[in-house]
Amino acid sequence: MGPVTAAVLQLVALIGALALCYIPFGNYMAKVYSSDRHWRVEKWIYKGIGANPDTEMRWPAYLRGVLAFSLVGVLFLYLLQRIQGILPGSLGFSSVNPAQSFNTAVSFVTNTNWQSYYGEQTMGHVVQTAGLAVQNFVSAAVGIAVAVALVRGFARSRTGEIGNFWADLVRGTVRILVPFAAIAAVILVACGAIQSFSGIHEVGQFMGGSQQWNGGAVASQEAIKELGTNGGGYFNANSAHPFENPTPFTNLFEIFLILLIPFALTRTFGVMVGSVRQGYAILATMGTIWLGFTALMMWTEFAHHGPALQLAGGAYEGKEVRFGVGGSSIFAVSTTLTSTGAVDSFHSSFTGLGGGITLLSMMLGEIAPGGTGSGLYGILIMAIIAVFIAGLMVGRTPEYLGKKIGAREIKLSAIYILITPALALVFAAASMALPTPPHSMLNPGAHGFSEVLYAFTSAANNNGSAFAGLNANTDWYNTMTGLAMLFGRFLPMVFVLALAGSLAEQKPVPATAGTLRTEKPLFTGLLVGAILIITGLTYFPALALGPLAEGLAS
16 A cells, blocks of 8 residues: 555545544533533532632623633642652652743643653653643633633623633533543553653663653643643654654544544534534535645645655655654644644654645634634634625625624724734744844754744744744743743633623624525635635745745755
8 A cells, every 4th residue: 555545544534533523522512511500520629719600701701710710820830840849750850940931831821832841851740740731631621611602602692691711611621621531541551652650761772872761641641632732742752752652543543632622613613503504614614724734735745856755755754654744744734723733743854835834724823623612713703704804795794693793893803813923923023133042043044934933833823833943942932932822822812702792792683685694615615715815915925935935945
């Protein structure tokens, strides 16, 4: 069997598995967030944190809950790293320095999981399990909660109430993320991923020296890392490490985990707004972009010109032989089109155009299918922009799901789509203009610029992957990427929740003969076009200086 055929079969198997889970899992999540009953363990949690889960919140109160909970998470994780040297199970590692502690705390709380350190050489067992792994669960739950709040904005009318943040947070964690991550962890352990709390030990003699590895609760962290679209690996090699991702099957399984919740949330959306066809239209948009980018990535990596690459059967540099070009291409597109950031290959070693595809995937806003929750609310914002464009073309007041899209809604949506590009481009420009930051670039020219652009695009979009040729463990990059992650996570949430409140206050508008049918293929095509055109107009100059220049020159 040829490598291209094997790659296509992997893609077909992945699509089949996602299709089998789509309806039952999407319906289950809709039931979780629509139920008025509380599990016993949830009641204990509510009592412990002093929250009343039955109190409905308007959007400012919901936002305060999001920000307060996240702030506590940042402070706790920062403190945990700073006192690591006196904690049990630290494996002899010292406390993490202040700039890197800040960066890592912000990174995991914002669901970015950007890592400017070697995981197996920096973090002990307590920080990994009680700090980083916990944030993998709750940061993902926060993202889903905000998405569900926006969905309620569409589903409700004549009320400003969009749910209860604490109830949404706890239910997402207890009923969705914990049980499904536990099942995934058992599967990973059965397939060879490690799960232990062993210390550092030598595994052999290499090149005249010894190689050392430490164990850890790897499989359990790997499961939620992918299921919650987090991405931070226990080891520096991330999902290319055999302890995290031992076989081609686990590689495909981890891609499945990455895509499961973001795709299934479109079903949840359709059920909660009372029209599953609306969910299918959003799913079709996400699926079209994901499949198109995956096919394009495979083409660039399999068919790149050059005698060495043609003899090898593809661009194998930086890719694990056990996964091949096909498995690495599917993983790379899936992890950058979501907010995962996990990698099973070296993105910096992809062809010039292949690296550009990973960059463009993040620049779309990671909405195809996007992160846990962030993908759904991101694409719903783009849907509002699309119906506004359609309304301009036909001279009608735009409507979406029975709600009028007026000046307030458009302003909130427009600010939302401007925040992330502004953060990525301004921080990248500052890093290139100032005298010291360019010293972190290990490559000159277009590829070096791509490394910097990739870093801030990844941070601002809360992705976390990197062109690893950049030395990001400096005070400048630790601080600036930390700020980009903070602003890129929470500023958009402000406008999403404000939009949810605005929509929930409206009364429904009956559909007429002139209403745009947003469940039809025509709208899907309009939405795909709007996403690609807006992204292209925003980022083309930067892409032309980096990956496009490199790809055309090679």
